[in-house]
Amino acid sequence: QVQLVQSGAEVKKPGASVKVSCKASGYTFTNYAMHWVRQAPGQRLEWMGWINAYTGDTKYSQKFQGRVTFTRDTSATTAYMELISLRSEDTAVYYCARGMATWDYWGQGTLVTVSS
Amino acid sequence: DIQITQSPSSLSASVGDRVTITCRASQSISSYLSWYQQKPGKAPKLLIHATSRLQSGVPSRFIGGGSGTDFTLTISSLQPEDFATYHCQQTYSAHPTFGGGTRVEI
Numbered sequence: 001q002v003q004l005v006q007s008g009a010e011v012k013k014p015g016a017s018v019k020v021s022c023k024a025s026g027y028t029f030t031n032y033a034m035h036w037v038r039q040a041p042g043q044r045l046e047w048m049g050w051i052n053a054y055t056g057d058t059k060y061s062q063k064f065q066g067r068v069t070f071t072r073d074t075s076a077t078t079a080y081m082e083l084i085s086l087r088s089e090d091t092a093v094y095y096c097a098r099g100m101a102t103w104d105y106w107g108q109g110t111l112v113t114v115s116s
Numbered sequence: 117d118i119q120i121t122q123s124p125s126s127l128s129a130s131v132g133d134r135v136t137i138t139c140r141a142s143q144s145i146s147s148y149l150s151w152y153q154q155k156p157g158k159a160p161k162l163l164i165h166a167t168s169r170l171q172s173g174v175p176s177r178f179i180g181g182g183s184g185t186d187f188t189l190t191i192s193s194l195q196p197e198d199f200a201t202y203h204c205q206q207t208y209s210a211h212p213t214f215g216g217g218t219r220v221e222i
Contacts, residue, residue: 035212045160045203045214061211095159102150103205104171106159 002026004096004107011113017084020110022096029077030054035099036070036081039109040092050099051079086114118142118206122215129220135191137202137218142185145208149187151180152203154217160203164189194220 007021022034036048049060051070058070064083072079079096091114096107119142129135139149147167152160162171164180167187177192191198199222204215 044216045205047212047214059210097160101207102162102165102171103207104162106161109159 002098002105004098004105006094006096006107006110009111009113011115012086014087014114014116016086016114017082018086018112019080019082020094020096020112022079022081022107024077024079024098027098029072030074032098032100034070034072034079035097035103036068037095037097038092039095040089043092048081048094053079083112086112088114090114117211118145118209118213120204120206120213120215122204122218124218125216126219126221128222129194130222131194131196133194135194135220137189137204137220139182139187139189139204139215140185141187141206141208144184145206147183148206148208149180149182150205150207151178151189152205153198153200154203155200163202191220 003025005023010018012018030053033050033052035050037045039045048064051058053072067084069082093109093111095109097103098105121140123138149167151164153163154160163174163178168180179190181188199220201217201219203217
């Protein structure tokens with residue numbers, strides 16, 4: 001069965017960076033894109049961008065351009081999201097979601113807390 | 117970016133009720149509208165895509181409709197497990213966006 005398993009919760013200080021992993025199983029990893037979405041407390045879901053798991057091509061939301069990097073390791077069937085220069089407003093649950101025409105499987109979420 | 121206005125932000129209902137949630141897009145998104153259900157502490161779960169196509173395994177009481185800018189999610193007979201938050205999402209543009217969510221409470 002398809003599963004996306006994310007890395008555990010992180011606590012970071014302002015200015016630090018965080019890298020979240022998303023381990024995929026149960027399907028051909030390179031046949032799909034992987035989207036990254038975050039949900040800050042009390043806020044709506046927010047798309048951060050996506051990575052083509054086959055080519056490694058990326059598309060970032062303008063809001064995060066320059067601060068976020070998506071990578072993938074095809075041998076490990078894992079996608080990664082790194083966010084730098086963290087600030088308190090980056091406190092959120094971060095999700096990966098498998099997507100082409102539909103976003104049918106999501107990771108369980110990774111809580112990133114940014115606090116001094 | 118395409119803005120999505122979802123209403124109501126919350127509603128109270130009883131088991132067996134018919135419930136309708138609305139999403140309005142700031143421009144036409146054709147039929148590129150999906151609906152998700154989210155329970156506390158869990159990831160969103162895809163219910164409907166392409167406005168009205170039920171995701172595999174989702175009960176038929178979930179009904180999606182609309183086109184262009186106005187879309188609805190109807191739960192024909194609310195069940196205890198349906199109490200959750202519902203989100204709509206447009207994937208028409210290269211920058212997908214979500215509605216603000218509707219919390220369905222007892």
